[in-house]
Amino acid sequence: MPEPISVVIEAFPYLLQGTFLTAGIVGAAMALGLILGVFMAVGLVYGNKVVRFLITLYLWLFRGVPVVVLLFLFYFGLFNYFNINVSAFTAVTIVLGLTTGAYQANIFRGAMLSLPRGQFKAASGLGMTDLQAIKSIILPQILRISIPAWSNEYSIILKDSALAFVIGAPEIMARTQFVASRTYQHLSLYITAGIIYFVLTWAGVMALRKLEKHVRIPGYSANGNQ
């Protein structure tokens, strides 16, 4: 067997372990971002001036600074400064979660603004509190609308997670680089890493597309099919 292939086969279980770590980072970061994003979007649309100002500040910070800089800033800077002992895995999950939270906030905010204003009014008119209206009427609708944009965000964060190798989290990229630097089979190994990322992207996007179809509101679609 040619060496480029045998190296890949031999390293595959090792790379697969990194794949699980990558999946863990992305899953946890997307979940954290979802929670942050929903709260911030609600704050941006329904909050008072102070709340809106603080959230806007947050969005500018996390959208305005490269992820690599944030990773170093948090892992070597903040966590170190406050003597917080976290693994590289935790650090990268938090940083990616906080970052995607900023982008997700805007996704959900956009969805909220696209809903007819009457939905909230009708809920209020029935005596619902603002919180009840947001929870039972607004969120179920905007989360559905947001799935395509959220799927985009997933594919971006998945690939951003490769940056975790710079602080030594043993995910796909870090492990690939480790094997490549010892075996010199750069070409076949990085092709393999690329394929793994591609498969993860494809699987996630497909799963979200399935979810989108599953929760689609009957009779309600942009192409007018009833």
Add this chain to the structure above:
Amino acid sequence: MSTGKGNPILRASNITKTFGNNTILHGVSVELAKGEIKILIGSSGGGKSTLLQCINCLVVPDSGEIEVDGMVIDITKKKDLYRLRQQVGMIFQDFNLFDHLTAIDNITIALRKVKKISREQATQRARQELEQVGLGDKQHLYPAQLSGGQKQRVAIARALAMDPKILLLDEPTSALDPTLVGEVISVIKRLAAKGMTMIMATHQMSLISTLADEILFMENGRIVEQGTPSVLLAKGNKSRTRGFCDSLNDLVGEEG
């Protein structure tokens, strides 16, 4: 002001509302006795819709006093606003059904969340209300699968399930295809026959002439004329109301 059917169940006095530097309501007052039906007419932009929304504080008035069934509402307190809205139902021109819920769940959601009724009981009640408006067989359809008239009937059933003391209707037939207006009108007429207390903005002559205990003619944020249809619409009366209604009649030929 009351036509003498008993103590007022609603008293809204001196309601004012200004958006930016555009004053929509200049101190409007309305009183309503139990079972009474008042109809708001007038050109668009006159403040009818804003007045209705101010009465249940969907638009919070800048000043004025609102009293429902002896309960004075403090418009600065959210809790009072929630309580007020539970007693005053609202029907919108464009229905505003919750698009992600079936017809029946559009009704059960508020029963469960606001009135804290169990899902089972809420479903039972919702089914009754849907049958009342003739939609017993449509309960599992989503708003996008219903016609405009059916949507408005679901919206009426949804409001009625909350047992409101007063129903506010903001041009309930204006967004409907002419062929669908009739089904909604007949539901509203049945409500009236059952003694529902209502304030309705409408330009449907058949509703105005048959249901109104009193007509309120609004213009530029003021009620400029009010009285019973028999007086205001009497032949030879030079009232603004009659002039306005004649122009409505001209639009639909005779008596729409």
